[in-house]
Amino acid sequence: MPIAGSSNGIVGRVGWLNGLPGVLLLGVALLLGAPAGAEDFPLRDKYASVGVPPVETEELAASLDAMAVVDARSRYEFETLHVRDAVSIPLASRDFDESVLALAEESGQPLVFYCNGVTCAVSYKAALKAKEAGVKDARVYDAGVFAWAQAHPEHTVLLGEPLQSVDRLIANEEFERRLLGEDAFYARIEASADPIIVDIRSKDQRQGVSLFQMRDRHVPLTNDNRELGGLVEVAMSENRPMFFVDATGKQVRWLQYYLEGQGVPEYWFLEGGASKIYESMGIQ
Template identity: 35%
Template sequence: MVIQIGEVASRFIGLICISLMSVIIFTPLAFSADDIQFPLREKYPKIPTISHQELYRQLDSTVLVDVRSKYEFDILHIKNAINISISNAGFITRLMKIREKDLRAIVFYCNGITCVKSYKASDKAIKFGIKDVSTFDLGILGWTKAHPDAAVLLGESPVPLDKLIDNKLRQAHLLTPDDFVGAIGKNTMVIDIREHFQRDVIILTKITRVASSDKILGLVKKAKKDGLTLLIYDAVGKQTRWLQYLLEKEGLLEYYFMEGGLQGYLKADLPPSEYD
């Protein structure tokens, strides 16, 4: 039987299509960090790093340390991680106590590829003679997208990826410093969530309430009860990212953050307002 070239080509293309469909259907979607650049590795060339694939394989043989604040940790963290904030005065003391009892590798992590805390944690630990440490510099957000089964969001695991706040929702609740000040009125509550050591510059003194991110829940509930719009600012616009998860969980609709936080306000060089 003679098979025409066109028929052979048709069968070949068909086989390729079937193979591709099999890959699409049966291969689980995976998060890939291959194209992500890690800008801080050049600044800390001596700090060992670990990929999300390798960390996932070694979770049971690793002491995983989240070096962010307790508030950030409570919002979202890697499953079975422990929280030791690098800003805590007893950071090294706690690490040394862990090392005395546990010889497993220690891996530090924080928010993401531009978060320096995990690098500083490794650097500090190494300087104090603590061995076998490394940094997971993809951070918690990248980890959650890659391994939702090994992450915890507001006590829930696996993490439903549709509950992660995307840029669209984030942008919908950002106001420029000028618009932020313009939105202040009798039906608003303005809250400064900076930590006490960040309050070297004070703004909007006549209208602002002060509550660090881990103390804000009471004010959030009051604003919701009274039907007030929340206007919230932090130091540089990063703390509010985690607070947004809490506001969404509480079902608030009318809340806005100052873009860039206090630093954004200062850079905008706004004229004095009636609230200063």
């Protein structure tokens, strides 16, 4: 089966996060053995002068026992897909400084931070924050988790199980099929008899503001999906469509694994998340 985003079968099933075209270009380079050019890593020039060297995919693969790999994304993202044996230390966590210092001391190894892809700056920000906290050797695997999954599925964990094959990853086309622009999203909600609208933003992101005239349920993503699972059961038993909005259209990519795993037949994501709605309202 092709990897996500391919029209010719060479690249297909892994593009996923922020900056998909760059991820796909990198995937081609990895799969076909072609060297990746600077244009594939748009953040490298920006961070070139801050003393955080990048680590290439095969360099990391050959040095897994000599480097401590850190997943700087949210815990939910980590639990969905991560590099095997990586340690989850979200950049946004309150104890980030203490955790990275403890890991550096305990492992005695360089810390290598990663996030979702070549345009995701979380890994660079995490490495810089680690250096400011006192970590002497902080590096970045800026190709991201999907490029890693393409190249080394045997060293990747999906939903708690070894990935083994990239065919288990959701195709980019399947994600895009569930995306609706703002007008289409609202129109489909209004055309539905009894929709279930779920705002998965965090409490801080939502700030008490409902974008759907209090018709939505606020259910932030958590690792156990317990509250969300109740709504999914209702939706499936009563044949009701589900509509999801996040902050910027990124979290829903990870949520889709859960929805597909539960067999939810009708669900839709707001393209660009709440930020698109605010943008159309002239709110920055």
